Amino acid sequence: MQKKKVTLKEIAERTGVSLGTVHRAIYGKSGVSEETRARIMEEVVRTNYQIDEAASVLKRRAKKVVVVLPKAHKEDRFYFRGIWKGIQDAAQNMDQYKIYYDFVESDYPLSQIWRELERVYDEKLDEIDGLITMADSEKANIWIGRFAKRGVFTVLLSSYYDEKSSMVSCIKADHARCGILAAEFMDYGIRKEKGKILTFCGDEHIYSNRVYASNFEEKMKEYGYDLIKVEGFGSDEIEKKSREILQRENIQGIFMCNARNTYCICKLVDELNIDRDFLILGTDVYEELIPYFEKGILNAVICQFHWDQGTQAVLKMHKYLSRGIQEQEDHVMPPVLLMKSNVECFL
Numbered sequence: 001m002q003k004k005k006v007t008l009k010e011i012a013e014r015t016g017v018s019l020g021t022v023h024r025a026i027y028g029k030s031g032v033s034e035e036t037r038a039r040i041m042e043e044v045v046r047t048n049y050q051i052d053e054a055a056s057v058l059k060r061r062a063k064k065v066v067v068v069l070p071k072a073h074k075e076d077r078f079y080f081r082g083i084w085k086g087i088q089d090a091a092q093n094m095d096q097y098k099i100y101y102d103f104v105e106s107d108y109p110l111s112q113i114w115r116e117l118e119r120v121y122d123e124k125l126d127e128i129d130g131l132i133t134m135a136d137s138e139k140a141n142i143w144i145g146r147f148a149k150r151g152v153f154t155v156l157l158s159s160y161y162d163e164k165s166s167m168v169s170c171i172k173a174d175h176a177r178c179g180i181l182a183a184e185f186m187d188y189g190i191r192k193e194k195g196k197i198l199t200f201c202g203d204e205h206i207y208s209n210r211v212y213a214s215n216f217e218e219k220m221k222e223y224g225y226d227l228i229k230v231e232g233f234g235s236d237e238i239e240k241k242s243r244e245i246l247q248r249e250n251i252q253g254i255f256m257c258n259a260r261n262t263y264c265i266c267k268l269v270d271e272l273n274i275d276r277d278f279l280i281l282g283t284d285v286y287e288e289l290i291p292y293f294e295k296g297i298l299n300a301v302i303c304q305f306h307w308d309q310g311t312q313a314v315l316k317m318h319k320y321l322s323r324g325i326q327e328q329e330d331h332v333m334p335p336v337l338l339m340k341s342n343v344e345c346f347l
Contacts, residue, residue: 006047015043026324030151034166034326041324062098063321065091065130068116069157071105075234078259078286079306083157086310087132094314097322102128109233110134111203117143128152130321132313135159136206144168153320155313158304160207170330171312173304175208178335179215179257182281182302185337186253187223189279189299194224195252198245200238200261201229212257212283225252235264242268251278259284262301266292285338285346293340303336303346 012022017036025032025040026049032040043049067087072080084105091101102124106116113134120131121143131154135144141161147154148167156170186197197220201213217227228245232238238261245251246269254269256262262282269280270292282289282301292298312331319325338346 006049011040011043011047011049015040037324038166038326041326062100063129064100064102064127065132065317066102066104066120066124066128068104068106068113068120068131068133070110070113071107075260075263076109078263078288079284082286082307083310086307087314090311090314094318097318099318099321110136111206114139114143121146125150130317132157132317135161136208153317155316157309157313158208166326169316169327171309171316172208172330172332174332174334175211176215178302178304179212180219181335181337182216182255183219183223185300186220186255186279186281190252196226196228196249198228198230198251198254200256200265201231202258202261203233204231209257216255216257234260238264239268243272246272246274253279253281256282259286263288266298269297270295285343287347290344293343300337300339301343303338305333309333
């Protein structure tokens with residue numbers, strides 16, 4: 001016997017609210033508290049009520065989402081190009097749902113993206129319904145909290161946001177697991193007396209860098225290696241010191257926990273033409289790394305699926321703005337180890 005289809009009236013009775021409140025909640029309209037909306041959406045999921053998305057589009061007003069990320073230029077392109085592509089490709093068809101995207105490609109680096117968030121808050125707050133960005137510092141998180149309090153649903157990429165809010169959701173790589181996987185590969189690949197590992201830990205003020213690098217370092221120390229740490233981002237900050245270390249020290253392995261430093265160090269090792277016997281392990285995958293795989297300079301990278309993080313952010317935003325579904329649980333993506341034989345499959 002076919003199961004009876006649940007109605008909006010029945011959902012209203014079960015949740016103790018009016019029919020109008022249920023209608024506003026499931027079609028993403030204003031005038032419903034977040035607590036009430038969450039209770040209604042739980043009942044929608046429990047009863048498997050099928051929201052008519054086509055009807056929803058006709059009934060609701062247009063929604064606007066602002067994406068605030070660093071511009072994919074210079075050495076930032078190695079990471080942000082993939083994220084921007086994932087977001088822009090996924091957002092192409094969102095206008096059919098009356099969801100429109102405003103792309104803010106900021107000249108500020110990630111460490112100062114809070115300045116762009118401040119500008120967007122001051123200039124565009126009243127016209128936006130959603131925000132996709134990165135908040136990888138305390139200052140950025142302050143602005144995320146302000147957007148959330150004003151009812152702007154926010155999806156964070158590769159970020160750590162400790163405040164509990166129904167208006168903030170995160171999509172990120174499992175940075176702790178990334179660090180452990182990197183250490184396991186490095187230890188397995190060396191297979192000789194423990195020596196020195198040159199580690200490029202990025203900017204420790206950026207949460208994701210700190211979590212990733214610290215888990216790698218902790219595991220490598222557990223294995224018995226000595227670590228030489230270099231902080232900084234890109235050639236301007238790390239090249240001179242790296243050159244001196246590579247020419248002076250007997251290194252068994254090099255690890256870079258971000259995309260920018262991966263390219264910089266591969267390029268430097270190639271230029272120095274060092275007669276080397278050490279492993280090089282980087283982070284993220286992009287076409288500029290292929291020559292270094294082919295030359296045998298780069299042995300492997302930890303893939304964090306930055307393009308897919310962008311895609312998933314748009315889909316998560318769509319669920320909320322179209323159907324009122326708030327996914328508060330972080331979407332954590334497991335890392336994958338890529339080598340010469342499979343790296344092009346992920347480009």
